[in-house]
Amino acid sequence: MARTRSPSGNLPAEITSFVGRRQQLGEIRKKLTAARLVSLVGPGGAGKSRLALRIAADLARGFADGAWWVELAEVRDGALVANSVVAALDLRDQAGTQPAQILASYLRDKRLLLVVDNCEHLLGEAAQLVAEVLRAAPNVRVITTSREPLQVPGEQVVAVPPLELPAGNGTESLARLRQNEAVMLFTERAAAASGAFELTAENRAAIVGLCRRLDGLPLAIELAAVRTRALAVAQILERLSDRFALLTGGGRVALPRHQTLETTIDWSYELLGDGEKTLLRRLCVFAGRFTLEDVEAVCTSDDLPAAEVLDTMTSLVDKSLVTKQDVRSHASYRLHETMREYATLKLRDAHEERVLEERCLEYYRATCLQSVDQARYRLVDWLAWADLEIDNIRAVLHQCVARGDLARGLDIAASMGYYWITHGTTESTRWLDQLLGAENVAPATQVRAYYLRGWLSLLQADAATARPWIARAVTTAREKGQLTKLSESLSIAATVE
Ligand SMILES: Nc1ncnc2c1ncn2[C@@H]1O[C@H](COP(=O)(O)OP(=O)(O)O)[C@@H](O)[C@H]1O
Ligand SMILES: [Mg+2]
Structure with missing residues (x-):
């Protein structure tokens, strides 16, 4: 009997232990x-x-x-x-x-x-x-x-409530406490960070106090737990409590949860070294997942040379500020949404927003232009790359449209042809229609864009729209001496006559 393919799905792997719930x-x-x-x-x-x-x-x-x-x-x-x-x-x-x-x-x-x-x-x-x-x-x-x-x-x-909290009065046995969700997450992440860590009669009060202070919020607990590498739990609690006290005017009033989390993130950020701070705030320029190569190309400067990026990234991952996620055995990274929001504010404070956005745009433009002519010979790899980077590329395209930087936007959109024709004909038609009015466009991009626009219409079974675009591709390729593109355009032109 013929068996139909039954794909099991694409759930990401869980890379840390799961607790409770x-x-x-x-x-x-x-x-x-x-x-x-x-x-x-x-x-x-x-x-x-x-x-x-x-x-x-x-x-x-x-x-x-x-x-x-x-x-x-x-x-x-x-x-x-x-x-x-x-x-x-x-x-x-x-x-x-x-x-x-x-x-x-x-x-x-x-x-x-x-x-x-x-x-x-x-x-x-x-x-x-x-x-x-x-x-x-x-x-x-x-x-x-x-x-x-x-x-x-x-x-x-x-x-979804935060994790179950331990009682604050010290009446629970150690065995009971070990089963508590918030305590379990704290001790597991602390053990992962510092090698050996255990809930003991000595540190129980501090752990309970900290979990309660952090309101059982898993992300906040993870950020605090990694600090057990250098600080005793009581010290972490004391330092965090000082921060919360500043916000609540010294009272032990409960903060709204988002503020608890933001304060914990802020505390964790302040403990970073200068290089780590610089890198973390710059990472928010990536709208989506990113790779080490992306970071080395976009986020470096004299005070953060490319040679230090790997160590600094590793350290941010170890501190739970950046999440590492392997996609098809390729390491990629992302920021939790709340972390990205925080990093965006920090980047703005440092007045680095425009510079980083510009570098990001130039990087993706250069990468797209470099890979476009080779893409067809290594299509599987190229598509895997495009798939990983597409949200960054979309964000950059958005920026080009918003700033009226159409020529550079067109360089990018026209270079993503293989992605668009396999993954997004309707989306790319929209991009191209916003960008095709660009002036001072490089000849290769111009021909590529006309050709792609025509091709997309053909895929949409709209030969009438395709024809004039392909004709423009042929004329422009001829005028500008783009011979390879001329032959491609002529061969597609033959199919729409
Ligand atoms: N039950 C759990 N066990 C282990 N880790 C958890 C648990 N819940 C959350 N986390 C960790 O806490 C962090 C924030 O969780 P996440 O699911 O991203 O929160 P949200 O989606 O509500 O913003 C992540 O690093 C996640 O792995
Ligand atoms: Mg989420």
Whole structure:
């Protein structure tokens, strides 16, 4: 009997241990049996994404077509939500069909679990897409994570609380305390950071105090725990408490959770060396994931030479300020959204925003231009690169459009041809139409852009629109003596006559 391919999905690997959450896992599981959409809602750093990942990994086997992860944190443009889902499912957007329609027809008969992570900044667009998917695909279930509910009919909301806290009165036994979620996360991360770390009768009061002070917020606990490498827990508690006291006027009033997290991030940042501080704030110029090569090219300066980048990055990862995530055995990095927001403020304070944005733009432009002619000979590698960098490239394109820097934008957009024709015909048509009015464009880019615009129309089965673009590609290639491009343009021209 012929077997259909049953892809298991694309869930990212969990690289650190998972702690607790038994009650929430049970609740989500139950709600997802009754309803088709469950939204995990809570403040930044509360552990929503991690919980979604854990439940998806647990449930994946029950879905014949697997569990799929869509990361929206990196997507800046609401119009690209559906494109992101299409890309995550590894579908090809090659025709003139809108991504939402591609999804509806692909998912119609699928049995799969879709996780849409970090919807908060694109709530309306995410809600609309999820509603369409649920309507079109009766056997698809969706988990979203967000700071607020999506407000889609049938949505079941699960409020993700911070981790369970230990009692503050010292009545729990050590054995009980070891089972407490917040204490467990703290001790596990402290042990990972400093080699050997244990909850003892001596440090229990400080650990309990710290977990309570940090309100059980996992991200804050992780940031504090790594400091056990150099400080005793009591010292960490004392120093953090001083910071909180400044904010609350000395009282022990509870801070809003986002402020607890921000204060912890700020404390952790202040403890960094100068090079680490410089690097961390500069990393926010990347909208999406990034690689070491990207960082070496964009974020360096006299006081942060490229030779020091690897060590500095490693140290930021060790301190839980940057997350390392391997994609197809290639190391890549990202910032938690809250960390990126913080780094953005710091970059602004340092007046480095414009310089870094400019370097980022030039870097991606140079990289795109360098790789374009070789891309077809090593397409698999090139597409893997484009896939990893696409959110950075989109952000740079946005900037070019916003600043009216059309010529450089066109250099980039026209060089991404193989990505667009395989992953985003509708998206790239929009980019090109915004950029084609550029003046002072390099001849190679000009021909490439006309040619690509024509090709995209052909893929959209629109020969009438394609024809004049291809004719322009031929004329311009001839005028400017671009012989290779002339022959390419002529051969495609022959197919539309
Ligand atoms: N239950 C858990 N066990 C272990 N680590 C956790 C747990 N919940 C959260 N974390 C860690 O805390 C950090 C913040 O969690 P995350 O899921 O990104 O928060 P959110 O999505 O709510 O902003 C991450 O590094 C994550 O791995
Ligand atoms: Mg998240």
